[in-house]
Structure formats: structure tokens, C-alpha cells
Amino acid sequence: KQEVTQIPAALSVPEGENLVLNCSFTDSAIYNLQWFRQDPGKGLTSLLLIQSSQREQTSGRLNASLDKSSGRSTLYIAASQPGDSATYLCAVTLITQGGSEKLVFGKGTKLTVNP
Amino acid sequence: GAGVSQSPSNKVTEKGKDVELRCDPISGHTALYWYRQSLGQGLEFLIYFQGNSAPDKSGLPSDRFSAERTGGSVSTLTIQRTQQEDSAVYLCASRVAGGPYNEQFFGPGTRLTVL
Numbered sequence: 001k002q003e004v005t006q007i008p009a010a011l012s013v014p015e016g017e018n019l020v021l022n023c024s025f026t027d028s029a030i031y032n033l034q035w036f037r038q039d040p041g042k043g044l045t046s047l048l049l050i051q052s053s054q055r056e057q058t059s060g061r062l063n064a065s066l067d068k069s070s071g072r073s074t075l076y077i078a079a080s081q082p083g084d085s086a087t088y089l090c091a092v093t094l095i096t097q098g099g100s101e102k103l104v105f106g107k108g109t110k111l112t113v114n115p
Numbered sequence: 116g117a118g119v120s121q122s123p124s125n126k127v128t129e130k131g132k133d134v135e136l137r138c139d140p141i142s143g144h145t146a147l148y149w150y151r152q153s154l155g156q157g158l159e160f161l162i163y164f165q166g167n168s169a170p171d172k173s174g175l176p177s178d179r180f181s182a183e184r185t186g187g188s189v190s191t192l193t194i195q196r197t198q199q200e201d202s203a204v205y206l207c208a209s210r211v212a213g214g215p216y217n218e219q220f221f222g223p224g225t226r227l228t229v230l
Binding site for chain 1: 158206219
């Protein structure tokens with residue numbers, strides 16, 4: 001059974017700091033890995049999607065890496081801002097028992113960036 | 116619309132009542148998913164629809180849960196005889212055709228509270 005773990009569960013940093021969020025998964029048979037952002041009481045916003053054949057993706061101040069063989073991904077946020085405060089979720093796409101596909105999520109890292 | 120929409124945004128019901136949650140996917144998206152986000156449990160897959168194929172119901176927690184997708188577009192998730200443990204945020208997602216390599220886009224969710 002695929003399990004996704006995110007460390008740390010919560011992180012508080014001062015504004016301007018660079019930071020890394022970690023995600024690990026137990027089964028390397030994934031199609032891709034997605035990083036999401038969730039604001040309180042809101043849905044999920046997709047940040048980055050890395051296919052299983054890729055090593056990293058970048059968007060603005062965000063960079064996500066994927067090492068499928070070791071079952072690890074990191075999300076790097078440069079020059080953090082208070083507006084980055086949110087819960088960050090990592091999810092992998094894999095095949096279900098019914099032959100379709102689904103996302104399996106970690107429980108998230110709650111990030112607080114202090115002004 | 117531009118994104119996935121869900122209604123209602125909030126639903127409070129009494130234990131034992133039936134509820135219906137609605138999802139309108141992004142126009143043209145052939146795949147539709149339902150997930151549940153419970154306090155302390157994280158996000159879990161419930162059901163997957165792809166075009167006219169039989170849905171993958173492998174994530175539904177009990178036979179009180181069912182879902183339909185009419186005309187390949189709008190989907191309704193029905194929970195019969197609701198229990199307090201059904202309280203959660205129910206999220207819907209959709210993606211374009213082309214398989215699991217494409218990202219899923221999420222709606223804002225329906226927060227269900229069972230008293």
C-alpha cells in the first residue's frame with residue numbers, strides 16, 4: 001500500500017528565508033507527483049507537477065525535485081513571503097485496484113511565514 | 116466556468132438524513148474524481164469517473180455512499196443515513212483526457228457537518 005509522508009508537519013520561518021519541504025513515498029511505481037497549496041477553508045491549488053521521468057520542475061520562486069528511486073521529493077521555496085503561509089500537500093498518482101488512477105496524499109506541512 | 120465548482124459550499128445535517136453534493140467539472144474534462152478530507156485523516160480517494168466507462172468505486176467507505184455522473188459532466192455524491200463520522204470536506208477534481216499524466220484540478224469543496 002502506497003504511503004506518503006510529509007516532514008515537518010508544521011514550519012514557522014521569518015520572511016525572506018529560503019526553505020525546503022519534504023515528501024517521501026513508499027512505492028516508486030508512480031505516474032507523477034504533484035505539490036498543492038491549501039489555504040484555510042479553501043480547495044487545493046496545484047503548484048507543480050513532476051512526471052515520473054522528470055527530475056525537477058520550477059515555477060517562479062518554487063522548485064520541486066523528484067527522486068523516484070529513493071521515493072523522495074522536495075519543494076524549495078525561495079525568499080519566502082507572508083503570502084506563502086498555507087498548508088502544502090504532496091500527492092502521487094498511481095493505479096488503483098480497479099484499474100483506474102488516483103492521487104494518494106500526504107498529510108501536509110503547515111507553513112507560517114512571519115513578517 | 117473557468118474552474119471546478121461545487122455546491123453547496125457548506126452543509127449541516129442531522130444524523131440519519133440523506134445528503135447530495137454536486138460537482139461541475141471543467142468543461143471538456145473527461146475524468147472526474149471525488150475525495151474526502153477528514154480532520155486528522157488527510158485526503159482520501161472515494162470514486163473515479165472516466166468518460167462512459169464504469170466508475171471505479173474502490174474508495175467508497177460504505178454502501179451508504181454512491182455517486183453518479185450524468186451526461187459525462189455533472190456529478191452528484193449521495194450519502195444516505197449520514198453518520199457523525201461522515202463529517203468532512205468533500206472535494207471534487209477533474210482532468211482532461213489523456214490519462215494519469217495530466218494534472219487534476221480541484222474545486223473549493225463542500226464542508227459537511229453531521230450533528
